Amino acid sequence: MTRALTALLLALPLLLGAPGAAPAQPAAPAASPAGPSAAAPPALLPVPPALRGPWFAGGCASPTAMLHVTARAVARLPAEGPARLIRFAEARAQDGWVVGTGRGAEAPRILLRGDATALRTAEPDAKLRDDRLPGDTPLAEWRRCAAPPPAFAALHGEGLAMLGALEVLEAACGGPEAGSAGCLAALVAEGDVSGDRLLSVAEIARLVRGMTWMMAAAEDASPEGVLAAGGGGMLAGVAIGRLAMESLDYDGDGRLSAAELGQDRVALTRSLGAEGGRPLRLEGVQEGIGLLRGLLDGVMAP
CATH class of the missing domain: 2.40.128 (Lipocalin)
Incomplete structure (x- = not known):
């Protein structure tokens, strides 16, 4: 579970920002229709x-x-x-x-x-x-009730907040016209509790706890199961938040911005290379990465 959530969070900027802007390329010839157009997706009328x-x-x-x-x-x-x-x-x-x-x-x-x-x-x-x-x-x-009963709010509040946030992210990040910059800005906006337009370890952990709630609810968990998932999500959330911070906090201020989440993922501006030099042998690098991967698998194993 922890390994899966770690991979999910670290890949989130890439997965949600998949339609990133790339350097302009020469226009390719228009492809001739090879067959019938793809079927339209099912209707999705929003709830009033x-x-x-x-x-x-x-x-x-x-x-x-x-x-x-x-x-x-x-x-x-x-x-x-x-x-x-x-x-x-x-x-x-x-x-x-x-x-x-x-x-x-x-x-x-x-x-x-x-x-x-x-x-x-x-x-x-x-x-x-x-x-x-x-x-x-x-x-x-x-x-309707004037206020949710404390027991329901305590058990389900973070998960329901994540459910709504996920729909916002799907709207901002899905579809052919979505862009990475807007997608990452939506991610930060949905995760930002303090209002500083940055993500702290605690705010990332909150997103992870919400995802664990959604996973439990999707599996028809009992209230006890939801509570147990929340406990696991609390531990995993802090660990994943710290790991994400160490991986993506380039300015070292202890918080993640949309720019840091989108570094090298929004535009390929530094990938044109240089004319001098010759290719290095990568066998040693691959062996080192293999050893590091084995170490991480051992540390993150449930």
């Missing part, structure tokens, strides 16, 4: 803003469950029992409902209908046809 945010079942003093709705996801978090996180691969309007469909073999679905003060949801069986939704699926009733 009035339905987003936290909802509760039961009384506000001691609710039996919490439902958190974002633009493209729903997290159902019972006080007892497994969590359920559905991130929409497809969402559409149907007969007054918003129908969100997740990924996976079963393609879980959830239907939402309501206004800013009351919400109804249905989670139909996988075998129920789309044109018959919601059918006789039981409906759940949700209400």
